[in-house]
Amino acid sequence: MNKTMDDGFGSPFERVFVAGLSLVTAVILVFLAVQGPLIRGAIIYRTAAAINNQLAGQDIVNLVLLAPLLAGGAAGLLSRKRWAKELLIATPLFLIYYALSYTIGWEWSSPAYTGNSERHTFLFLFVLITALIILLYTLAVFPKNAVARFKRTGLAVYSVAFTLFLLVFGGMWIKEVLEVISTGTTRGYDIAPTAFWLVRVFDLGFSMPLGLISVYLLWARPDKAYPVLCLFYGFFFTQIVAVNAMGWAMFLKKDPLFLMRDLVVFTVLALIIAFGFFYIRRNYRQVEPVLSAEEEARLQRIIAEDEFVPLEVVKRTLKKRP
Numbered sequence: 637m638n639k640t641m642d643d644g645f646g647s648p649f650e651r652v653f654v655a656g657l658s659l660v661t662a663v664i665l666v667f668l669a670v671q672g673p674l675i676r677g678a679i680i681y682r683t684a685a686a687i688n689n690q691l692a693g694q695d696i697v698n699l700v701l702l703a704p705l706l707a708g709g710a711a712g713l714l715s716r717k718r719w720a721k722e723l724l725i726a727t728p729l730f731l732i733y734y735a736l737s738y739t740i741g742w743e744w745s746s747p748a749y750t751g752n753s754e755r756h757t758f759l760f761l762f763v764l765i766t767a768l769i770i771l772l773y774t775l776a777v778f779p780k781n782a783v784a785r786f787k788r789t790g791l792a793v794y795s796v797a798f799t800l801f802l803l804v805f806g807g808m809w810i811k812e813v814l815e816v817i818s819t820g821t822t823r824g825y826d827i828a829p830t831a832f833w834l835v836r837v838f839d840l841g842f843s844m845p846l847g848l849i850s851v852y853l854l855w856a857r858p859d860k861a862y863p864v865l866c867l868f869y870g871f872f873f874t875q876i877v878a879v880n881a882m883g884w885a886m887f888l889k890k891d892p893l894f895l896m897r898d899l900v901v902f903t904v905l906a907l908i909i910a911f912g913f914f915y916i917r918r919n920y921r922q923v924e925p926v927l928s929a930e931e932e933a934r935l936q937r938i939i940a941e942d943e944f945v946p947l948e949v950v951k952r953t954l955k956k957r958p
Contacts, residue, residue, distance in 0.1 A: 645716060646777050654773045655713035657766045658724060661731070662706035664759050669695035669703075671756075682742040682751035684827035689889045693882035694734070701877060702727060702734075718779075725774040725863070726870025729846075731767035733838060733875065735760045741834040775863055782920045784858030790915075795851045798912060801905045802847045808901065809836045824893045847872065854916070862920050869913045876906040 645651040671678045673688040674695035681691065705723050712720025739760045743749050813836055815822035825832050850868045853861035879902050886894040 644718060644721075644777055644779070645713065646773065650773060650777075651713050651716075654724070654770060655710040655720075657769060658706045658713070658727075659710040661763055661766045662703040662710070664763060665698040665703045665706070668756065668759060669698045674699075679753050679756065680751040681738075681753045682744055682746070682749040683831060684749070686891055686893060687828055687831065689886045689891045690882040693885035694878055696885070697874070697878040697881045698734075701874060702730065705874075721774055721778055722866065724770050725778060725866050726874055728767040728771035728774070729867065729871035730874040730878070731763055731770075733871075735764035735767065736838075737831070737834055739764075741831045743828060743830050771867070775867065778863035778866065780860075780863065782859070782862035784854075784862075784920055786854065786858060786919045791854060794908075794912060794915060795854065798908050799848065799851055801901070801908055802844055804901055805905060806840060806844045808898065809840055812836065813840075823895070843872075843875065865916055869909070869916060872909045873913050876902065876909050880906050 668679065670676060672691060672695045673679075673681075674692040681687070705727050709720045709724035709727070711717075712723060738753070739757065742751070742753065812822045812825075812832075816825055816832075822832075846868050850865055850872075853865060880899070883894070883899040883902055885891075887896075887899065
């Protein structure tokens with residue numbers, strides 16, 4: 637068989653290269669989490685001290701969720717396990733959000749804050765570049781031969797619930813944006829205006845539209861949308877886990893910015909997303925691609941030539957395939 641491409645993994649170079657990047661990124665996330673406010677406090681971010689409670693929640697998620705996903709995906713790629721792609725596709729959009737928020741989301745221009753996180757700029761850049769490569773790689777190699785088996789009633793119930801809570805979530809952020817427009821400030825705005833705008837703009841302009849598009853794809857293009865849906869729901873799942881971890885860290889630390897309303901909404905949304913993640917995976921089934929007569933004849937010739945197998949033996953073998 638032609639060795640320039642691994643079955644379902646791209647070229648050997650791509651597979652090993654992405655595995656290596658994923659493993660190094662996992663190590664970087666662990667390093668940044670240990671050096672951050674969660675454990676050592678060696679990295680000081682240019683923001684209010686109260687924001688450290690949220691950063692500790694993010695560090696926990698990086699340690700117990702993102703780093704294991706990346707390390708497990710890397711190990712799976714090296715051993716040619718198909719589940720490796722399913723682990724890795726859950727990470728790139730979250731890592732892009734993480735890298736951007738930890739580089740341009742701080743109050744760099746404010747004289748009220750000092751810090752040293754700029755020393756780790758190239759680590760965040762490495763995470764960002766790796767996320768882009770993982771994104772392109774996983775979409776290219778992810779199985780395309782998936783058939784949707786959704787029942788319309790169940791899909792309708794899930795779609796309505798998911799859309800409703802997305803709109804509630806968006807309404808919370810829109811209300812705060814309108815408060816800033818009308819009064820010049822809102823909850824927590826004065827201590828971290830840059831972070832405020834980054835989170836609200838990213839969520840309202842990226843996270844929410846992705847959620848609504850995913851619902852549309854489930855109805856309009858279910859058989860063609862499987863890789864994209866896995867990408868989206870990987871992002872939703874990792875992101876909502878991080879948001880809830882931040883919320884609980886703020887609650888336990890008695891953070892003055894904490895609101896129980898937010899935590900309740902995010903917890904319900906997390907349950908819906910977790911259900912949706914497994915609901916969608918359960919209702920897709922991979923099928924063997926059907927070859928045309930010309931494609932099958934070409935495949936027979938390639939196998940016979942590369943493996944030195946008599947053509948008649950190859951034909952008999954292929955006819956027995958389901």
